[in-house]
């Protein structure tokens with residue numbers, strides 16, 4: 001999982017980050033210090049102590065004073081700031097971007113990928129933070145709060161699958177995963193993905209908004225029986241959502257939903273046969289197929305145990 005710095009950098013992949021369990025060897029830090037000079041982040045090779053970073057602490061140097069600014073406002077990252085994106089952050093993003101060509105030039109592909117994820121995606125990372133706040137608020141006021149967790153699990157599943165699918169647009173996938181239930185007809189009475197669009201408009205390009213909405217619309221099980229999403233991102237998010245209806249979490253959700261709607265146990269069990277046991281054969285991606293096989297086996301084991309324990313009345 002990502003560890004976001006106040007400015008949106010992802011510390012979990014940063015070659016400077018040394019907080020537990022992300023310790024680096026002396027050799028690794030020295031390599032980073034040399035790389036920092038090659039790129040132009042430093043004008044000489046600095047010491048390992050100077051290159052090592054333990055995260056956003058007040059005593060750590062922060063060129064844009066973002067750490068201090070967030071601490072003063074009592075927020076973790078700039079994503080929660082009403083003034084976002086302020087002048088300082090616009091400058092911060094511009095300076096970060098200005099280093100990208102040099103990184104492409106002097107870094108190996110692997111090094112470049114690490115720096116891209118650590119630094120060049122800070123705006124996307126902050127956007128994702130904002131999306132999480134948005135859906136938490138949406139579900140808090142509309143659905144008793146429990147759907148935020150489902151959404152976060154779907155996002156986690158989706159990003160796990162995305163890692164193994166080349167050519168996938170990770171931002172589209174992640175936003176679609178986070179917003180996939182924002183206009184669920186069981187919870188909201190919205191048309192044309194109104195809730196998702198309300199968040200996205202003004203934050204990303206119009207054509208990307210359409211791609212995200214198309215992706216969201218291809219996810220629902222009941223509305224898309226037998227239909228395979230046209231895009232890779234749609235396939236991934238559909239798989240991610242369906243995985244969350246399987247395994248232990250699928251069982252827990254089924255009975256929680258049944259209880260909430262006053263359904264007797266047997267009626268909830270029927271849902272396994274009507275939907276959950278069919279999902280294994282409906283996965284689109286290889287990774288999801290593997291994850292689904294394990295979760296399906298758990299569903300079957302649970303049902304056979306339940307069968308033994310239940311009595312015919």
Ligand code: NI
Nearest residue numbers: 150180181241
């Ligand atoms: Ni869902």
